[in-house]
Amino acid sequence: MDKNSAALVKKLQSELEVYQNLQKTCMKLVKQRTLLESQLNENKCVLDELNLLAPDNKVYKLYGPVLVKQELEESRQNVGKRIEYISKELKSSTDTLESVEKDMAKHRESVQKLQQQYQVALAMK
């Protein structure tokens, strides 16, 4: 029995470790996704604003400390492209997050199962 429970503890520990690592990855991914979401939002706001402009409005872009004049149409395209790119990133980030969460649920279950087994083993002693 003792040998058994020792093996159980070992298994439980390694399973717990995996779970905790997944948890860390998950938190990182959530952070990343929040960042992407806010970037997407900001870019959307900028595009809305650019779309409202008349052709004679002047548009500048900040490069370092300098404002450089831009073509309106070009700016629209650039921001549009950026939105596309960020959306793609956001999607892949969400996908990864989902799979990590699934993994986490699986490991959580097995941790719980092992804990129960361990408790049963303790009670049997």
Add this chain to the structure above:
Amino acid sequence: MASSEGTNKPEQINLANLSLEQLVQIKQEFEQEINGIQESLQTLYDCKAKYASSKEALESFQPEWNDRQVLVPLTSSMYVPGRIKDMDNFVIDVGTGYYVEKNLEGSKDYFKRRVEYVQEQIEKIEKIQIQKSRFLSAVVGVIEMKQLAAVKQMQQQQQAA
């Protein structure tokens, strides 16, 4: 510390069927979420104030100010004299490094729209906040009920023993 994303429909679960541990976990998650919401709200309020103050600054501009002398702050304690040359052109930071030149009316309009937009977001989030707080208090209520029941049961067992 487990995330609740696995159970997407917390409203549809009968709270009374959950164990005390699960309820406490849910409560903690909701408290965290509500804290996050409060932080976002604060940021939004700050944002709104910033836009509103830009708008106010523009409101105080008057067309007859052309050619007036002003003192331009170089630092917070040093000024150089300047003269207003162009009353109808403002360059506005619209985000992500883009700046747009607009006339006085257009600029005012921009800030007005921004304030309204932020206000909309604030209202949306406040609604969510109210929902979550309601759910949280429901959870807390069930937890208290369960705790009370557990205490009673223990007392009965003690009396029986």
